[in-house]
């Protein structure tokens with residue numbers, strides 16, 4: 001599967017080079033990328049779930065061998081109570097990390113910890129409350145973490161929401177942008193000194209293939225409209241018909257840009273930051289759509305979506321392998337090309353400044 005994954009990535013990269021810059025060609029590119037990914041997933045599903053669990057365990061064992069030091073290694077995984085985050089937390093524990101599950105729902109986190117402990121026979125899981133759609137909660141999380149620990153080896157920005165109807169975060173931001181990007185932006189910057197206190201710190205940012213569904217025009221619109229008109233009247237919220245899929249895709253583009261800018265800012269340190277697409281995975285992410293479409297979605301997912309364990313492979317590879325990649329984008333466990341827009345230094349810097357401004361403007365809400 002790994003070899004096939006590399007072939008798919010080469011195909012996507014070559015196609016992107018050919019199509020970039022032409023609107024019509026980019027539409028074709030998006031369709032072909034989706035078709036190729038779904039075909040790849042169908043082939044992946046020939047292997048049973050335990051094959052991917054076995055591969056995760058191999059990453060964990062190899063990493064454990066490399067780290068024989070006695071110091072407790074600390075990892076935070078956001079949204080670790082289910083889906084890809086759950087599998088990521090499990091593997092990190094098997095690799096020897098003490099894993100902090102940064103989740104918004106304490107009951108769900110408690111039952112996830114119970115089953116993680118059962119499955120791994122390890123006690124090394126801890127819950128800390130974090131709602132990424134609320135500045136107050138993010139600040140409280142950072143404070144609580146710092147009161148308890150003064151370093152952090154690994155941060156996995158995994159949590160996410162997808163295609164919700166027109167909704168705002170508690171601080172008045174569009175839900176996808178506010179949770180998926182701004183929430184993680186604030187969290188990461190709040191913990192950066194704890195990361196830099198470690199010898200080999202890492203940040204893994206879970207983005208999505210759907211970032212290809214955006215364009216520089218969408219992105220400019222997001223920035224300009226928001227800055228000039230205030231967030232409530234802006235961006236995709238202000239399109240005639242609010243487009244939740246576009247809003248999700250934009251937030252995932254921001255994830256890659258954030259990873260890029262972080263890598264650039266801290267390139268003189270040992271910090272390694274990378275982003276990734278986990279694969280179209282059979283999780284609860286599109287729960288609203290699933291409820292609407294019921295049986296059709298379930299059938300589609302069982303053929304064309306991968307197991308959560310396979311979805312966690314790329315995050316785990318970036319978290320545990322000693323490769324030294326920095327500022328790169330991955331899919332199917334190997335490097336690939338994101339939209340060139342997300343690699344533009346000026347644009348990434350703009351997003352950074354803009355994100356800081358938004359947090360300032362909305363902190364009094």
Ligand SMILES: NC(=O)c1ccc[n+]([C@@H]2O[C@H](COP(=O)([O-])OP(=O)(O)OC[C@H]3O[C@@H](n4cnc5c(N)ncnc54)[C@H](OP(=O)(O)O)[C@@H]3O)[C@@H](O)[C@H]2O)c1
Nearest residue numbers: 079083084104131132133158159160208280281283284285
């Ligand atoms: N599944 C896919 O096909 C796919 C494809 C591309 C990218 N991704 C990305 O992969 C990541 C993981 O998604 P998944 O597929 O594992 O979905 P999932 O099963 O729905 O998990 C998402 C996690 O994020 C948490 N979360 C949502 N809003 C939050 C908030 N405000 N504060 C804290 N946590 C919050 C959820 O918590 P609750 O349980 O409380 O809701 C849940 O734990 C996401 O970033 C997603 O964009 C997924």
